[in-house]
Every structure is written in structure tokens, then in C-alpha cells.
Amino acid sequence: MQADYLLVARAGDRSLHPGWLDGPRDWDLHISYFGGREQPFTLGDGVSLSRETGPKWLGLKDCLDKHPEFLERYSHIGFPDDDLACGAATWNIAFKVLDEIGAALGQPALDPRSFFSYDITLRRRGLKWRETDFVELMCPIFRVEFLREILPTWSLNKSSWGLDMAWREIARREGHKLAIVDAASVLHTRAIGKGTQYSAQNMQGATPEEEYRALLAAYDITDTSRHSLRGETLDGRMVTRGLNRHLRLAGLRRNWRAWRGTAQIE
16 A cells, blocks of 8 residues: 655664664655665665765755655655654654644654754653644654745755744745644754764855854744644643743753754844
8 A cells, every 4th residue: 555654864874764664654765865885774665765965955855856756646745864763653643643633844742852952842741742833854744735835945055054944934924734743752862963964065164053044034034932832632632831831941941951053043
């Protein structure tokens, strides 16, 4: 039976994607490989591979240009980083929930042990999902119709800083739903900002901060706060209170977080 869902992993030689294949799954996997090995991974049923160089989102744009059939074949496509630890069931749940609630863009939550940039992405215990006004570019899952709309943004810069803000703004203007699935969480295993994304070879003289400011200006974005709007509990109740703890703890977190991502320039 053909799967409706696809993950496209931008993967290097240390990719954790083999663990994602542990267990029954209702999605396919395509590996956009940026390493140098001749046969980097064992491919099985529903797993394919292509080779693209450069930063994550420019490489992924090249990958989709090579495989336009992905946009015809699948209803939802996710683009996770390769340093996320989870099993197949996590992605099963994330795809299913986002499909059921009609979200144009969403993501699984982050396990609380993860390296993280934004508290809003951390799993909220007791919730199935939250409607939010932000989805991070670490592991976004797009409904294909919305993916077609935002694809041009992938070429706007090299660092990818601010792309998720552009996606949020486009979704806001068109009334699309964004969501974080708390019933499905991934463990982010690599310290923020330590990957090859920001290498001198990839950036070619630009800085992420400069690219971030330019992208916000291009979309006339002045509000970069992030909020959970409402959530559904595991027993089916809708709630609106207690979801935005990051607003109360932001000052405290700022004192001890080793890296604050774009918070440094907001």
C-alpha cells in the first residue's frame, strides 16, 4: 500500500535516521545525503537516497527539484534534522495527528532532555497537541499544499535563520493552522549551532544575524514572540491555560541557557 506521508532527512554520515525505521511505519523515507561515502546507508523498503551539497534548506530545495513527484505522491512531507532520536511510532503519531486536525504545518514536540532553542517546542505532559503560532525549522511537517506556497522561501538565505518566521507570517495571513504534537516527541541530541550548517563554506561571508534581520524586514515582521493558543489533552478536553510557561520563565532561562539562538538579536 502506498504511504501518504514522507520524511526527507538531510543526512550526514552520523545521521540517526536508522533508528527512525525501528518498528512498523506508515511513511516513506528519502535521504538527502551531503556526506562523501560511496554507499553511506543500507536502503530498504520505502527508503531512497539522493546526493545534494550545501546548507540544509538549499540542499532540500535541490532535492525536491530532482524529485517533483514527491509533491504529487504524498499529502504530507516532513524535513527533520539528522540528529533527532526516536522510533518509527513517533513519526506515525505526528503525521496522523497533524493530518486529523488539518494543520498546514506542524512538528513533533521535543523531549525535555533535548538541546533546544525555544521552550514552546518542549513537550507538554498530558497534552495530545497544541495549536501554536510558531513551528521550528528543526523538524517541520508540511501539508503539501502549504509546502508549495512556502518553497520559494528556502532560497532566501543560506543559514535558514528566520525561515520559520516567514512560514508563520504566510500562514497567519492565509489563516492556516500550525501545531505542535505533544503525543509524539523527539530527542534533539546535538548542541544548538554546532552542525555544519553555519560553516564558512556554506555561509560564504554572510552572517546568520544579518540574514535573519534581512528576512524579517522582507516580510515586515516585527513580532517574534511565540505562543501556544490552545491544546487538546490526552482525554480529549480543550484547554487554553498554562500553555505559555516560556513567557513567565524567559528571564530566568536567559541567565543559564548557554545558547539563545535568535533571542540574541530579537
